[in-house]
Amino acid sequence: MDHSDVLLLARAQFGLNIAFHILFPSLTIALGWILFYFRIRYARSGDPAWLATYKLWTKVFALSFAMGVVSGITMSFQFGTNWPGYMQKVGNIAGPLLAYEVLTAFFLEATFLGVMLFGMNRVPGWVHIFSSAMVAIGTTISAFWILALNSWMQTPVGHVLDGGRIIAGDWLQVIFNPSFPYRMTHMLLASGLTASFVMAGLSAWRLLRAGEDVSARKTLRTGLVLAAVLAPLQIFVGDLHGLNTLEHQPAKIAAIEAIWKTGQGVPLVLFAIPDDEKRRNDFSIEIPKGGSWILRHDANAEVKGIDSFAPDVAPVAPVFFAFRVMVGMGVLMLLAAWTGVWATRQGMLPQRWMLWTFSGLTFSGWIATLAGWHVTEIGRQPWLVTGILRTADAVGGPSGAQLGASLTGYILTYTVMLIAYFVVLTHLAGKGTAA
Amino acid sequence: MNLDLPLVFAALMGLAILLYVVLDGYDLGVGMLMPAADAREQELMVASIGPFWDANETWLVLGVGILLVAFPTAHGIVLGALYLPVAAMLIGLMLRGVAFEFRVKAEGWHRGLWNWLFWFGSFLASFAQGLMLGRYITGFHPGFGYYVFAMLVAASLCGGYVLLGATWLILKTEGALQKKALGWARWGLLWVALGVALVSLATPFVSATVQAKWFDFPRTLALMLLPLATLASGVFVWLATGRMKRGAREPDWTPLAATVAIFVLAFAGLAYSLFPYVVMDRMTLWEAASHPSALKFMLVGVIIVVPFLIAYTAFAYRVFRGKARAGPYE
Numbered sequence: 001m002d003h004s005d006v007l008l009l010a011r012a013q014f015g016l017n018i019a020f021h022i023l024f025p026s027l028t029i030a031l032g033w034i035l036f037y038f039r040i041r042y043a044r045s046g047d048p049a050w051l052a053t054y055k056l057w058t059k060v061f062a063l064s065f066a067m068g069v070v071s072g073i074t075m076s077f078q079f080g081t082n083w084p085g086y087m088q089k090v091g092n093i094a095g096p097l098l099a100y101e102v103l104t105a106f107f108l109e110a111t112f113l114g115v116m117l118f119g120m121n122r123v124p125g126w127v128h129i130f131s132s133a134m135v136a137i138g139t140t141i142s143a144f145w146i147l148a149l150n151s152w153m154q155t156p157v158g159h160v161l162d163g164g165r166i167i168a169g170d171w172l173q174v175i176f177n178p179s180f181p182y183r184m185t186h187m188l189l190a191s192g193l194t195a196s197f198v199m200a201g202l203s204a205w206r207l208l209r210a211g212e213d214v215s216a217r218k219t220l221r222t223g224l225v226l227a228a229v230l231a232p233l234q235i236f237v238g239d240l241h242g243l244n245t246l247e248h249q250p251a252k253i254a255a256i257e258a259i260w261k262t263g264q265g266v267p268l269v270l271f272a273i274p275d276d277e278k279r280r281n282d283f284s285i286e287i288p289k290g291g292s293w294i295l296r297h298d299a300n301a302e303v304k305g306i307d308s309f310a311p312d313v314a315p316v317a318p319v320f321f322a323f324r325v326m327v328g329m330g331v332l333m334l335l336a337a338w339t340g341v342w343a344t345r346q347g348m349l350p351q352r353w354m355l356w357t358f359s360g361l362t363f364s365g366w367i368a369t370l371a372g373w374h375v376t377e378i379g380r381q382p383w384l385v386t387g388i389l390r391t392a393d394a395v396g397g398p399s400g401a402q403l404g405a406s407l408t409g410y411i412l413t414y415t416v417m418l419i420a421y422f423v424v425l426t427h428l429a430g431k432g433t434a435a
Numbered sequence: 436m437n438l439d440l441p442l443v444f445a446a447l448m449g450l451a452i453l454l455y456v457v458l459d460g461y462d463l464g465v466g467m468l469m470p471a472a473d474a475r476e477q478e479l480m481v482a483s484i485g486p487f488w489d490a491n492e493t494w495l496v497l498g499v500g501i502l503l504v505a506f507p508t509a510h511g512i513v514l515g516a517l518y519l520p521v522a523a524m525l526i527g528l529m530l531r532g533v534a535f536e537f538r539v540k541a542e543g544w545h546r547g548l549w550n551w552l553f554w555f556g557s558f559l560a561s562f563a564q565g566l567m568l569g570r571y572i573t574g575f576h577p578g579f580g581y582y583v584f585a586m587l588v589a590a591s592l593c594g595g596y597v598l599l600g601a602t603w604l605i606l607k608t609e610g611a612l613q614k615k616a617l618g619w620a621r622w623g624l625l626w627v628a629l630g631v632a633l634v635s636l637a638t639p640f641v642s643a644t645v646q647a648k649w650f651d652f653p654r655t656l657a658l659m660l661l662p663l664a665t666l667a668s669g670v671f672v673w674l675a676t677g678r679m680k681r682g683a684r685e686p687d688w689t690p691l692a693a694t695v696a697i698f699v700l701a702f703a704g705l706a707y708s709l710f711p712y713v714v715m716d717r718m719t720l721w722e723a724a725s726h727p728s729a730l731k732f733m734l735v736g737v738i739i740v741v742p743f744l745i746a747y748t749a750f751a752y753r754v755f756r757g758k759a760r761a762g763p764y765e
Contacts, residue, residue: 063536069489070532074525076496080503080510081518087507092729095504099733102500103740106493111751114486119754167728397511398518406522413526417533420549424540 007395009403010082013410017075019370020414024068026369029143029188030195031061032136034222039132043125052433053215057199059428062117067421069110074410082403083384085394090385092167093159093174094149101145109138140188147187151180153385154376155248166388178248182241183376189234190372192226193333194365199223200340201362202429204355215433220358221344227337235330246295249386251309252379255319257291258284259305266291266303271324274316279306314381322374329368336361440731441724444505445713447737448498453702455494457599457695462488464600466531466557467593468619469550475761476612477550481535483607483759486751488535492528502713505730509713509723516575517567524563531556561596565589572634572705573641574715587633594626595698602672602691605679607759613687617676620690624672631665631701638708644716645708661704668696 035057042050076098080087086094112134120128152158158173159166168174200223206216246253253259258274258281259266268290272281289299296303306313340358343350350358384391398406462484469477503510514521534553541549569585601620605613639646649658671693679685711719724730 059540063533063540066489066533066536069492070529073492073496073528076500076503077514077521077525080499080507081514081521084511084515087503087510091504091507092726095500095507095725096729096733096736099497099500099504100736102493102497103736103744106496107490107744108747110489110493111747113489114751115754118482118486122754162726165726167726168732171732397515402518405519409522409526413529417529420533420537420541420545423545424537427542428540 003392003395006398006400006403007392009400009407010395010397011391013403013407014075014078014082016407016410016414017071017078019373020418021068021071021075022369022373023366024064024071025139025143026187026191026194026365027064027198028061028068028195029139029191031057031064031198032132032139034195034199034226035061036129036132036136039129043129049214049218049433053218056215056428056433057219058117060198060202060425062113063421063424065109065113067417071414081397083394084396086384086389088165089389089394090153090166092165093152096168097145097149097152097175101142105138105142105145109135109142112138143187143191144184147184148175148177148180150376151183152177154183154380155179156385156388166385179241179244182237182244185237186234186241186372189230189237190365190369192230193234194369196223196226196230196337197333197358197361197365198363200227200358201360202425204350204358205362205426205429206432207349208352208355208359209430210432213432217344217347217349220340220350224337224340224344224358227333228341231330231334231337235334238327238330243295249380250304251306251313252319252376253295254304254306254309255314255316255379256323256375257295257303258316258320259291259303260307260316262302262305262308264292264302265289265300266305268294269320272320274320276315276317312382314379319375319379322371322378326368326371326375329364329371333361333364333368336364438734440727440734441505441720443734444501444724444730445720448501448505449702449706451494451498451501453699455491455498456702457698458491458494459488460596460698461599461603461691462491463531463557463561464596464598464623465603466553466600467561467597468600468604468616469554469557471619472612472615476615478761479608479612479759480604481538481553482761483604485535486755488532490748490751492532504733505725506713506720506723507725509718509720512714512718513571517570520563520566520570524560524567527556527559527561527563529556531560558593561593562589565592568592572638572708572715574717576641584633584637588630591626591630591633594623595630596623598623598627598672598694599691599698602694605676606687606691609758614680617680620676620694621673624669624676627697628669631669631697634701635662635704638705642708642716644712648708658707661700661707665697665700665704668693668700672697 035054038050038054038057041047042054079094079098112131115123115131116128116135119131123131152174155178156166156174157177158168158170158175160169199219203216203220203223206213207220210216242253242256258269258272260279260281265288267286267288269281270285270287272284272286274281292301292303293299295301306316336357340350340354343354380386382390382392384394465480465484469480472480499510499514502513530552534549534556538546538549538553566585566589569588570581572588573581573584598620601616601623604616605620608616639649649655672690675685675690675693679690709715711721713720713723
C-alpha cells in the first residue's frame with residue numbers, strides 16, 4: 001500500500017466522519033435556542049401545548065445531540081492518529097483552540113443537558129430555564145471554537161514560524177482571522193435554517209398522519225416563519241462570504257465558478273461539466289461578462305482563473321457542482337418558506353400537497369450544509385492549511401490495512417446509527433405530542 | 436513566572452484520565468451489568484446514570500485532548516500503536532452513547548436490539564480500554580505473551596468497571612436491585628484483585644526502570660504503603676458488602692468510596708512507575724511537550740474555567756442526589 005492509497009483512505013475516513021458529525025451540530029446549535037424559546041413560552045403562558053411541544057422537541061434534540069457527541073469524540077481522536085503531520089506543523093494553534101472547546105463548551109452543555117432532560121421536576125423553574133440556556137450557549141460556544149480553527153486553516157494569520165513549526169504570535173488575530181466572522185455567521189444561519197426545516201417538515205408529517213394537532217401547527221408555523229426570515233439573510237451573508245473568499249482565497253473562487261483562464265470580462269458559467277484533465281468546460285451555458293460583473297461588480301474587470309494558481313488548485317468539478325447544489329437548495333428553501341408562511345397565515349392549514357412538500361424538504365438544510373462544507377473544504381485543496389501545510393504532507397500513522405479495518409467499522413456503525421435515527425425521528429413525529 | 440509547564444500539564448492530564456476512568460467507569464460498569472437485571476431494574480439502572488454519562492465521557496476528550504495538545508509526539512506514538520483498540524473503543528462508545536436514546540424511543544424488536552447494543556458497546560469500550568492499558572504499560576512490546584497479558588488486563592478492567600458500576604448502584608438504588616448489586620460488586624472485586632496483582636507484578640518484570648524504582652531499600656518500605664492501602668480498601672469492600680448482604684445497616688456510599696480509593700491508589704502506583712516517561716522508557720514528558728506559547732495560552736483557560744466546571748458538576752450531582760427513580764424526561 002503506497003502513500004497515495006493511505007492518503008485516499010485517511011481522507012475517506014475523515015470525510016465520512018466529519019460529514020456524519022456535522023449533520024447533528026448543524027441541527028442542535030439552533031434547536032437549542034428554539035427549545036429555550038419554547039421553554040420561555042411555556043413559563044410565561046403556562047399553556048400545556050407549549051410544554052408538550054418543548055418535551056417532544058427535547059427528545060429530538062437529545063437524540064441528535066448524542067449522535068453529535070459520539071461522532072465528535074471519534075473525530076477528536078483522528079486528528080492525532082491519522083494526521084500526525086497536521087499536529088506536528090500546526091498543533092500549537094489547533095490544539096489550544098480544540099482544548100478551549102472542550103473546556104468552555106463540552107462540559108457546560110453535557111452537564112446542563114442532564115439537568116435539562118431529567119431535572120424538570122427536581123429544580124425550580126428558573127433553574128431549569130437557566131439550564132436550557134446554558135445548553136444553547138454551550139453548543140454555540142462549541143461552534144465558535146471549531147469555526148475559528150477551520151477559518152484559520154482557510155485564511156491563516158497571527159502566527160509565526162518557529163523552527164519548522166507554526167506557533168501563535170497573536171491569539172486574537174488567530175481566532176478572529178479574516179474569514180471567521182463570515183464563516184461563523186454563515187454556519188449559524190445554516191443551523192437556523194436546518195433546524196427550522198426539520199421542525200416544519202416533521203410537523204407537516206405529523207399533520208399528514210394525524211389531521212389535527214395543536215402543537216404540530218404551532219411548530220409548523222414557527223419553523224416556516226423562522227426559515228422565511230433566515231433564508232434571505234443567509235443569501236446576503238453567503239454573498240459577503242463569497243466576496244471575502246475572493247479577497248483571501250481567489251483560487252477557491254476560480255474553482256467555484258469554473259474559470260480556467262485569467263482574463264478581463266470573464267463569463268458567468270451557469271452550468272457546465274468541468275473537465276479537470278483537459279482544463280476546460282464541456283456543455284457550458286454562460287452569461288458573457290457575468291463573472292466579472294458578479295465578482296468585481298464591473299463587466300470588464302479582470303478575474304483570476306485556475307491558470308494563475310496552478311499547480312496548487314483544487315479539483316474543479318466537485319467544487320463547482322457542490323456550490324450549485326448549495327445555492328439551488330438555498331433558493332428552493334427560500335421559495336418554500338415564503339410560500340409556507342403565506343399558506344399558514346391566520347392559522348390556516350396548508351393543503352396536503354404542500355404538507356408533503358415540507359415533509360420532503362425536512363432535511364434540505366443538511367444537503368445545503370454538506371454541499372457548502374464540500375465547497376469550502378475541497379476548495380482549499382491541495383492545502384490543509386492554506387499556504388502552510390499540504391494535505392498530502394499531513395497524513396500518516398496507521399497502515400492501509402488498519403485504515404481499511406477502522407473505516408469498515410465506522411461505515412457499519414454510522415449506517416446502523418443513521419437508519420435508527422431516521423426510524424425514531426419518523427416515529428416520534430408520527431406520534432406527535434401525544435407521546 | 437517560571438512554571439514547569441510540561442509537568443503541570445502532565446498532572447492535569449493524569450487528573451483528567453483518572454476522573455474519566457472513575458466516572459465513565461461506573462456508567463460503563465452499569466452498562467455491562469444490564470443483562471443480569473430484569474426489565475424494570477434496567478430502567479432504574481439507566482435512570483441512575485442518564486444525567487451523568489455525557490459529562491463523564493467528556494473527561495476522555497479532555498485527557499486525550501491534553502495528550503494531543505501538550506504532548507503531540509507522545510500522542511502520535513501511543514495512539515498510533517493503539518490504533519485498532521482505539522477504533523474499537525470509539526465504536527463501542529458510539530453504540531452505547533446513542534443506545535441511551537434509542538432504547539427508550541425505539542419500539543418492538545428495535546428496543547431489544549438497542550438494549551443489546553447498549554451492553555455490547557459498554558463491554559467493547561471497556562475491554563478496548565483495558566487492552567490499551569495492557570499494551571501501554573508493557574511499552575507496546577510485540578510477542579504473543581504480551582498480547583495475552585493485555586487480554587488479561589482488559590478482562591480485569593472490565594471487572595473493575597463492573598465493581599464501580601455495582602457499588603454505584605448500591606448507592607443509587609434500594610431493595611432487590613441493591614441486593615443484586617451487592618453480589619455483582621463481589622464478583623467485580625475478584626477480577627480487580629487479579630488485575631491489580633497482574634499489573635503490579637508485570638510492570639517491574641517488563642521494565643528495569645520500574646523495578647529499580649520500587650525495589651530500592653529503604654524507599655521500598657514507604658512505597659509498600661500503596662499496595663497495603665489498596666489491599667485494605669479491597670478487604671473493606673468485601674466485608675462491607677458481606678455485612679450489607681446479611682441485612683446489616685451500613686452507609687450505602689462506603690463501598691463506592693472504597694472502590695474509588697482502589698482506583699486512585701492503583702493509578703498513583705502506575706503514575707509513580709511511569710514518571711517521568713509518557714512512553715515507557717522511550718520518551719519523557721519534557722521531550723514530548725509542545726511549545727510554551729501553546730501551553731501558556733491553555734493554562735489561562737484551565738485556570739479560569741475549571742472552578743466553574745467543578746461548581747456546576749457539583750451542582751448536577753446535588754440535583755440528582757438520592758436514590759434513582761425510573762422514567763426519563765420527567
